[in-house]
Amino acid sequence: MKFEAIKKETVILNPQKDMAERRIPSEIRIDPLTGRTARICHFMKLQWEKPDFNALVSGTEAWCPFCADKVQVVTPCFPKDLIPEGRLQKDDMLIFPNIAPYDSIGAVATFGARHYIPMTEFTPALMASAFGFALDFFRRIESTGHPESVYHIINWNYMPPAGSSLIHPHLQVFSTSTAPNLMRQELEASRHYLDSHGSCFWEDLVAAEIKTGERYLGKIGRTHWMTTFAPMGVAGDVLAVLEGARSTLDLNAQDLQDIAAGLAKVIAEYDKMGIYSFNMNFFTGTRTDEHFRFHLLFSPRTFFNQKLGTPDVGALRNLFNETLCMAYPEEINDMLKQGF
Numbered sequence: 644m645k646f647e648a649i650k651k652e653t654v655i656l657n658p659q660k661d662m663a664e665r666r667i668p669s670e671i672r673i674d675p676l677t678g679r680t681a682r683i684c685h686f687m688k689l690q691w692e693k694p695d696f697n698a699l700v701s702g703t704e705a706w707c708p709f710c711a712d713k714v715q716v717v718t719p720c721f722p723k724d725l726i727p728e729g730r731l732q733k734d735d736m737l738i739f740p741n742i743a744p745y746d747s748i749g750a751v752a753t754f755g756a757r758h759y760i761p762m763t764e765f766t767p768a769l770m771a772s773a774f775g776f777a778l779d780f781f782r783r784i785e786s787t788g789h790p791e792s793v794y795h796i797i798n799w800n801y802m803p804p805a806g807s808s809l810i811h812p813h814l815q816v817f818s819t820s821t822a823p824n825l826m827r828q829e830l831e832a833s834r835h836y837l838d839s840h841g842s843c844f845w846e847d848l849v850a851a852e853i854k855t856g857e858r859y860l861g862k863i864g865r866t867h868w869m870t871t872f873a874p875m876g877v878a879g880d881v882l883a884v885l886e887g888a889r890s891t892l893d894l895n896a897q898d899l900q901d902i903a904a905g906l907a908k909v910i911a912e913y914d915k916m917g918i919y920s921f922n923m924n925f926f927t928g929t930r931t932d933e934h935f936r937f938h939l940l941f942s943p944r945t946f947f948n949q950k951l952g953t954p955d956v957g958a959l960r961n962l963f964n965e966t967l968c969m970a971y972p973e974e975i976n977d978m979l980k981q982g983f
C-alpha cells in the first residue's frame with residue numbers, strides 16, 4: 644500500500660513585515676487506489692460559526708412537500724409492476740419516486756414526519772431504521788428482477804450546504820446498472836489491484852491503516868472507520884469499510900446498526916467544529932465483485948465564505964475534480980478519535 648504525497652512550498656513576501664519572506668507548505672496526495680489527487684493546503688483552524696437555525700428553518704414547513712400534511716398528496720407513486728402499493732411506508736417514514744430522477748429507479752426516503760432534525764439528533768436507532776427501510780426498497784426492486792437492480796445506492800445530502808434543497812431530512816435511494824464516476828473508477832481499480840496483487844485492495848487498506856494508526860479510528864462490529872489519506876472534503880472525509888461485504892444487499896441488520904453507531908460518533912465530533920452539513924454516500928459492488936468491499940464515505944460540507952454563501956466547491960473542484968482539504972487528515976483524525 645503506497646501513501647504517496649508530493650510536497651510543495653510557496654514563498655511570499657509580507658509587506659506588513661518589511662517584505663519578510665514567508666514559506667507556506669502544501670501537499671498533493673495521491674489516492675492509493677485510483678490515483679486521484681487531493682491537495683492539503685489553505686491551512687486553517689477547523690472551526691466554523693453555526694447559523695441561526697431558527698431563522699434558517701422558520702417558515703420552511705409551509706412549503707415543505709415532505710411534511711405530514713402534504714407528503715401523501717404531492718409526492719408521486721411507483722407504477723404497479725414495481726411497488727403495487729404506490730409508496731412504501733414504515734412507521735412515519737415514506738419511500739416514493741424522486742420527482743427529479745437521474746436514473747430509472749430513483750426514490751426518496753424521508754426520515755419521518757419531523758421537518759427539521761438537528762444534526763446531532765440523528766440517533767443510531769433512527770439512522771439504522773432509515774437505512775433498513777431503504778434496504779427493504781432495494782430488496783423489493785431485486786425481487787422484481789429489474790435490469791437496474793445492480794448497484795443499490797444511498798446518498799445523503801444533509802442541509803443546504805451539502806446540496807439539499809429541503810430542510811426536511813431525507814435520503815436519495817436508487818438502484819442502477821450505471822455506476823457513478825468515482826464508484827466506477829474504484830470498481831475498475833479494485834479489479835486491477837486484485838489481478839496484479841492477488842489480494843483485495845480494501846482488505847489491504849484496512850490492514851495498512853490499522854498498522855500505521857495515523858488515520859484509523861476504530862472497529863464497530865465488522866465496520867472499520869478511518870479518515871482518508873486523500874480526502875474529498877475541505878475538513879477531511881471519514882471512510883467505513885465493511886469487512887466481508889461486497890454489496891449493499893450483503894448488509895445485515897447488525898451492520899446497519901454499526902454503521903449508524905459510527906456515523907453518530909463522526910457527526911458528534913464534526914458538530915464540535917461547527918459543521919452542520921454533510922454528504923454521505925454508499926459505494927457498492929455487486930454480490931459477485933470479489934475485488935470490492937462495500938464502504939461508505941462521510942464528507943462534511945461548509946462554506947468558503949459563510950456570509951456570502953460561497954460554497955466549498957469552486958472551479959478547481961467543479962471542473963478539475965481536484966479537491967482541497969484545509970488540514971492534514973492525520974490531525975483531523977486526532978480530533979475525531981476523541982469520539983471513538
Ligand SMILES: [Zn+2]
Pocket residue numbers: 704707708709710711757758759811
Ligand atoms: Zn417538512
